[in-house]
Each structure stands twice: as structure tokens, then as C-alpha cells.
Amino acid sequence: MCGIAGIVDFNNREAAAPVVGRMLDMMPHRGPDASGIYHCQPVTLGHARLSIIDLSASGDQPIHNEDKTVWITFNGEIFNYPELRSGLVEKGHRFYTRTDTEVLVHLYEEHGTDMFARLNGQFAFALWDGRKQSLLLARDRVGIRPLFYHRGNRRLTFSSEIKAIFADPDAPRALDAQTLSDIFTCWTAMGGATPFTDIHQLPPGHFARFDRDGLTLQPYWVLPFGAETDESKTEEDWVETIRALLLDATRIRLRADVPVGAYLSGGIDSTYTSTVVKRHFNNRLHTFSVGFTDPRFDEASFQKIAVDSLGTEHRAVRCAEADIGRIFPRVVWHAETPLLRTGPSPLFLLSRLVRDSDFKVVLTGEGADEVFAGYNIFKEAKIRRFWARHPDSKMRPALLARLYPYIFKDAKSGAFLQSFFKRNLTDVDSPAYSHLLRWHNTDVLKGFFSADLRNGSDSLTGFIDRYAQSLPDGFMGWDLLTRAQYTESRLFLSNYLLSSQGDRMAMANSIEGRFPFLDHRIFEAAARIPSRLRMRGLTEKYILKKAARGLIPDPLIDRAKQPYRAPISRCFFGDGQPDYVSEMLSDDTLKRYGYFDGKKVARLVAKCSQGRGSLLSERENMALVGILSTQLVHHQFIEDFRVPATRRREHAAIR
Template structure:
């Protein structure tokens, strides 16, 4: 993994060298091993390198073709590059490095933008074509690697992180109110939006061409559930195909010139991946996990079962409420977005542990819940649709008690009636394209009640949010099964814009760690899109096919365990037994009023409630509001009012090519 950035200006000449050095400096954590720059005419490209393949200096970027007419800066990995290289060499192409990056240059020469269809990888890249005087930007299919840009009047700046864009003092820094409302609805800005005005992300599965005529964006891949298999193909056939695909996806993700470890949470997904690697490729696998001092969130008992079964060289880090409170400002700096959960913080600690153990690469189990329907939201959708057929039934809503025993357990009749009323909201809106998510969005959007009067006057309703999302759905979306629609929505919003960002790339790269995701191999995703519904959720048994494939590979205890969503403590981290000066400052009435995002009196009442019970009195929604408010205040402080523009972020020893 690396950091990339660049400037292309067709309207006027500018000296780009110093600014590119500052942009690289803002991302040095993404690539501490080397830095390089290309300058020619309207374009400037810069790269910070985390060396993983071809560790020699020959692999430093930017990289060029034989006649130096095409240059690339690349962040990511192409896992099928040896096979592509062999074919290109047979066609007469000559290489001067052993990197996957150089393969992209020659593949682009052969296929133009269509080369993206050939790649199996996770990436963000920029290619300058001197002959066309054109810049090509592209991002991997599901958005594992980030790419942000600002385009104005023929001048574009782009980078792996927004802070690198803000190294350019000409770019205005302001939080986008619409994006803030999105975060307080679905956890992340929707679509191409970012938390900042006029700063956008290139969407997953898209590329952009930038030339003197403007910027042209095109999709090259999207999850497609239109070919669900309706045949009577036996379950065992599906199991064997899945096992083969996952084994190969794991195999090619071990390609590196440095050791590769694995995260091990104690769940099915990460344990299965670790088992495949340990049993087939690496008898000395090192695994890493996070424990919690708060037993409500701790999964160490299951991690112990997994480690004993796998016999890996295991390392873990213990996360306390104090750790989360202390590290939270640093986490916000790296996420570059408001967050309504503290869950990224333990993952920051985990990647730091990996780095301290001298690893640069880890395999993880992310993506399995999205492609094999592992979340409760999918089962909840199924139950609510069943209930909607007989909305007055007293028996059908009882299925929700099976789904959420920890919510209904111990509830008296009045509380039970309230909970059923909550889940009955919009029960009959089954024709909505986003029926599966309406209840969640509506519930989370109530956090906007803490917004200032000015923000609330802009009326960011759940319906308006849903309309914005639905405006870009595939044409045949409503012909898909309800489960497929729900999975697509989860992949397009939560997976790419939150999970792979705030909890993925950002927390790993903060400590110069590259995460690799076998479940997000596009071959596996396309396989899962074809999978019959009954093999995704069987009754209310989630990830049914994956569990069948895992039997005999991992302990049954981990397959049969009740699903435990990954979460972390919230309010007690900030209002426990220890005073945190930054919390007092950011959440003070003066600061709340000065920044203008939230209503001071409501925030004060929330903080007072925290103080009375040291954070124990808050509801789940209030906890989310608390961390959302605090992270927004920190984001404004770090990126708007006190953004670091000092010269110490300049990398002044960059190798320059022209």
C-alpha cells in the first residue's frame, strides 16, 4: 500500500514541486519507505511507498513504460499480476522492475481503460498518458483503496487522503452539512460526497478521464444480482465451488516479498481465512486480535478456541475505555470523517501491534457478511416482510425476539409492546426499493435532533436521503429478490463508505499496514450474487453456505456461536473516571456554539446525563449521538480551524522525474 497524489492544470502553468512535496508529507504514514515525483507540462504526480513487492529501489514510483510516454502512481496490489506479466512479455513488452505496478502500464498500452476489467486487486491509481495529454484515475471494484479529488476550472488535485488535498491552501475547507446529515443517518456520506464541500471521492468500480475538455467519469463494474441461479443444483456443488474460490483468493493474496499475517477475531470469517492459509500455504502463520477489558465487547474466549485449533503464533492487544478516550483524536484525524461509533479505535491499536511485530500485510475476513448475508438487517427484512402479510398477527412479530434476544430479554409487557411498535414502523412499505434499510435510517436519523436550528432548517429527511440513494440504482433493481436488494444497498453504502474506510484502510494505513480481503475477490462476489437465496439465509440461519463450507475446517463451536457484532465502548471512554481535556474543550458550550453544528442546550443536557452516571445512563442512540458530536467537533478543529500547514510536512528529498 502507498499514498498517491497529483495535480493536473490545463488552464495555467504553476510550479507544482513544493505543493506535491507537502501533499506527500501529509500522507507519509501511508508510505514511509520511499517517495518519488513526476513533473511534466500540465501534470505532477507524487507517491509515498510502502514496499511489499520488489523491495529494491527499482520498484520506487512513479514508474514508466519503455519510451517514458506513460507514467503511473499506484496505491494497492494486483494479485494476478504474474499471470498478466507473462502474457505481456509474450506480446513483446519489456520490464525493468518486478512490481505489479509496472504491469499496469503495459496492460494500459494494450487495452486502454478496458485494462481494469482484467485486474484482480485492490487499488487506486493515476496514469498520465503523454501522447494523449490525459490523466486516468481509477479505483478498485468495491472501494478498498480510497481516492479523493477536487476539480475546478480545468485544474484537478487528487490524493489518497483528503488531508493531502488540504495541503493546497487554494482549496477551501468547509464541512458539508448534507454529508453530516448522511453520517447521522447511515454512518457515512452518501455516494461520491465526502465530509467536506467540493471534495469528492471517485466511486468504487469507476474510472475518470481528465483532459483539456474536462472530466469524464465512467463505471466499469457493479455488483449484479440479476443472474440468481434458480436451478436445482445440489448444495454440495455450491460448497465445493466456494471452497475452491476462497482457497485461490487466499492464495494469491499471500503474494508479497514480506511476511503476511492475519487478523483473527474468533468469528467464522477470519478463522476460516486463517485456517486456509495455515493448512495450505503457511505452517508458521502469525495471527493478531484485539481484546476488550469490557466483557460486553470481548471475544477473547472464541479467539482462544481458534488459536488452539490453528496453532498459530498469536499476538493480541487489550483495549480499555481509557485507550479509546486517549486515542480518539488521532483516530478522527485518520478517518477524516465524523463517526458515530468508537469501533475504529481498537482497530487502530491492532494495526499498531501488527507493525510493532514487523509485519506490513494482514489478511482479514471483512466482506463475508455483505456477500453471504450475515447481518441481522437481512434477517430483520425477511421477518418484517413475513409480518407485513398479516400485520395484525401476534405470533409473527415474535420472530423478532429470536433475532434480538438481548433486546427483548427481561422486557415487561409494556416494553415488549414498545419494541414491537418500533419494528412495525413503515411495516407495509414493502414496495420501497430500500425497505430493508428504512427502519435503520429512520432510527439513526433521529440523532439529527441534536443539530443546530440552522442545520435542522435544511430538512435532511429520511425520505429525501432514500430518494437520493434510489436515483442511482440499477435499472432492473426491483426485479431482484428482496434479499439481493438489501445486500446491494449494504455493499454500496456501509461496506465501501464506512467499513472499508473508517474501520479498514484508514486504521491500517495509519500504522503503515496493508489489509487484504479474500472475501472481496470479485470472483467471490460474483459467485455470491448468483447464489440462490436459500443458500445465503436458510430460514433465519445466516451465511448458510459459508458455514457449510467451513465445517471440518474450523471448530464447530465457532460455526454455531451466536453472532456478535463488532462493537466498542462509547460514553464511558470520554466521561469515565479520568478527565480528558480535549473532551472538555470540544464539548464546551462555547465551542459547540462557535462551530454551529449542534444545539448547545441539548448537548449540555447529554453531557450532564453522562456526568451523573459516568456514561452508564445513556441509551444506545444517545451514545451514538455523543460520539458523533465529539468527532464532528474534532474534525472541524483538526481540518478547518487548526489545520497544520507547517513546513515540517514537506518532503524535500523526493526523487524527481521529468
């Protein structure tokens, strides 16, 4: 895991190397162990290294081929690199390091852009082909590792983080109204957009080529939902298939020259992967978890069941509301986007615990809910579709109480929630049917927008139309569950879960997360499981639960689904209120930045300040976080953005 940066400039300017040095200085957390720069007009490649494979200086980047005509700066891991290396050596390629990075150089020489089909990994890289005078950018299949770019006149700037691109004086710094609107609808930017004008991200499963003719993007892998399902296999066949794939996916993700720990949340997913490690590979596994002082969010009792079962060497961090409020500006700085939840903050503290424990790498259970249909939103869609066949039924909506027994606790709340879930009930022909309810609920937050921001963005209908235009051919012929899984994975997985809660919070403390469930072989196999087995009735992750039975404790398999959440309003108001809150939400600052209606925000702030924050609705809590984080994004990246005046360290120069 590392940070990459670079500039390709076909305008014959020679000032790129100092700029790339400053770009690396903006993200020392991504590469605290070493750094280097390769410069040879028109390209400058920079690299900040977190040493995990080949810890010697020979593994420092950028790395080249035998005659130094191909150079690469690489972020991530290629888990099948030993097998790839052996095949390349047999074909005559000569290596000067033991890194997986050098494998990419020779694989490109051998196969060109056909190389991606051979990779099993999580990566983002930039490869310069000196003979062709061409830059190749690439990102892993599901977007675990980030890669951003800004395109100017015959010039391209790229990096692992947006703040590094902003160290380039040619890059604009402004928030994009339409993307802000999208974030306040579905939590994330859409496609290759970012919250910033003219700053783009390479989409997952894509590569791009930049040369004198311009920039071209091309997919090499697509989400496998919609593939033909395999009806010939029995449940037991699928269980054995998934067990075998998870065993191997976990095995190759333990490849490292440093110790590998594991996150342990107390759910099926992380307990499963930790059990595989403990049983097959490592009898002294170290595990890490986050808990909350507020019992509504705490899963410590389930984490204890997992730890007692596994016998791991375990450490945990307890997160209080004041902790979230204190670190929130740092969380936003690393996330580089407005947020609608405080969930990334505890994960920032968790990765700091891992780093303080002298670990650099952890396995996590992320991705299982997308791959194996584990979210309540999938069950909601199934119930609502069943209810829509008889909209006046009193019995069918009662099934929702099985999803949320802690919400449907009395007749009054039950009646209110039935009314809530009935919205858009019969819009079953909408391509976004599974997510309509959530998007409508979140879209209401845009009522806090200023008039100028509202005028610069489209409506929810416009958002849905844009999303529908991006869908693959045949999408509406898929079953409802498959469409819902695709939508969740397409919009939420890479741009939020693996970014704001994944890469950015881990790398803030120089920690690399690895995700066995997101091995593309597992993703592709799970997509071929018939939907009736992905979700059996209202039992989510049916095949995965069967695979886990007998390996992990039954209480962790049979427990009710508890979404990961963190406290919100009381983190920012009350005793010990952080100073930045009143500054960012003041009428003067709101007017100066221009994103939100000051009067509406003032009423929300008054409700919190008067000690009534505990009475805030879910929407109001999300609005509070969205407004505050947007203000912080503007403050940190536009109004008060600073590039270090002097280098934090000297970067090894290679030419």
C-alpha cells in the same frame, strides 16, 4: 500499499511540484519507505511508498513505460500480476522492475481502459498518458483503496487522503451540510460525496479521465446483485465452488516479498481464511486479535478456540475504555469523517500491534457478511416482511427474539422492542424497506443539529428519494434479501467498513489489509447463489457455513452472531477524562462551529458527567460520538489545519 497524490493543471502554472511535495508530507504513514515525484507540465505525480513487492529502489514510483510517455502512481496490489506480466512479455513489452505497478503501465498500453476487466486486485491509481495529455484515475471494484479529488478551473488535484488535498491552497475546506445529514442518517456519505464541500471520491468500480475537455467518469464494474441465479447447482455444488474460489483468492493474496499475517476475530470469516493459509501455505502463521476489558464486547473466548485449533503464533491487544478516549482524535484525523461509533478505535490499536510485530500485511475476513448475507439486518427484514403480512399477529414478531435473545430478556423489554420493530412495518414497497428502521432510528440524532444545519439538509424522506433515484433498473423486481444486500454493500461497505474501519485505521500504522472474501470472482459467484441458500430460514451465511464445516471448530460456526462493537460514553467521561472532550463540547466551541444545538448537547453532557453514562440509550451514545467527532473534524481540518512548514523528507524527483 502506498499513498498517491498529484495535480494536473492546464493553466500553465509551474508551482505544482512543491505543492505535491507538501501533499505527500501530509500522509507519511501511507508510505514510510520511500517517496518520489514526477513533474512535466501540465502534470505532477507524487508517491509515498510502503514496500511490499520488489523491495529494491527500482520499485520506487512514479513508474513509466519504455519511452517514458506513460507514467503511473499506484496504491494497492494487483494479485494476478505474475500471470499478466507473462502475457505482456510474450507480446514484446519490456520491464525494468519486478513490481505489479509496472504491469499496469504496459497493460494500459496494450488494452487501454479495457484493462480493468483483467485485473484482480485492490487499487487506486493515476496514470498520465503524455501523448494524449490525459490523466486516467481508477479505483478497484468494491472500493478497498481510497481516491479523492478536487476539480478547479482546468485543474485537478487528487490524493489517497483528503488531508493531502487540503495541502493545496486552491482546495476549499468546509463541511457540507447535506453530507453531514446523510452521515447522521446512514453513517456514511452517499455515492461520490465526502463530508467536505467540493471534495469528491471516485466511486468503486469506476475510472475517470481528465484532459483539456474536462472530467468524465465511467463505471467498469457494478455490484453483481440482481444477476440471474443458478438454480442448476445443488448445495454441495455451491459449497465446492466457494471452497475452490476462497482457496485461490487466499493464495494470490499471500503474494508479497514481506511476511503476511492475519487478523483473527473469533468468527467464521477470519478463522476460515486463516485455516486456509495454515493448511495449504504457511505452517507458521502469525495471527492478531483485539479484545476488550469490558466483557460485553469481548470475544477472547472464541478467539482462543480459533487459536488453539490453528496453532498459530498469536498476539492480542486488550482495549480499555480509556484507550478509546485517548486515541479518538487520532482516529478522527485518519478517518477524515464524522463517526457514529467508536469501533474504528480498537482497530487502530490492532494495526499498531501488527506494526510493532514487524508485519506490514494482514489478511482479514471483512466482506463475508455482505457477500454471503451475514448481517442481522437481513434477518430483521425477512422477519418484518413475514410479520407485515399479518401485522396484528402476536406470534410472528416473537421470531425477533431468536436474533436478539440478550435484548428480549423479559416481557417489558420484549414489548418495547416489538413496538420498535413494528415501525414502518407495512411499507414493504419502499426500495429501502430493509434499512428503513435503522435509518429512522439514526435520523433522530439530527435533533441535535443547529437550526442552520437543519435548514441546509433535507429530511429522511428526501434522503430515501435521492437513494431511490440512484438504484439500478429492475431493482424492485429483486427479492428482498438481494435488495438488502445491495443497499448494505452500496452504502456501507466501501464508505465505512473498508474506509473508517479498514484502510484508514490500518494505514494509520502503515499496515495493508487484504480481503479474500472481496475477490470479485467470489462476489460474482455468491450473487448467483439462490437467495434461499444464501440465507436458509434464519440461518445466515448458509453456504459459507457449510463450506466451513469440518475446516474450523463447530462452536465458531454455531455461535450466535455477535456484531463488532466497542464501548462509547464511558470512554469520554469519568476518571481521566481527556481534555479535548470538554473543549470540543463546550458551549463556546459549539456556538463557534455552529453545527449543534448547545442546550441539547449540554443536557447530554450533563447526563454523562453525572455518572449516568451507562444509562444512555443506543441513540444517545451514537449522538455523543457523532457530535464529538464532527467537532473534532472541524477543529482538525478547518479551524486548526496545518501544513508542515518544512518537508518531512526529500522526495526523489524524476522528470
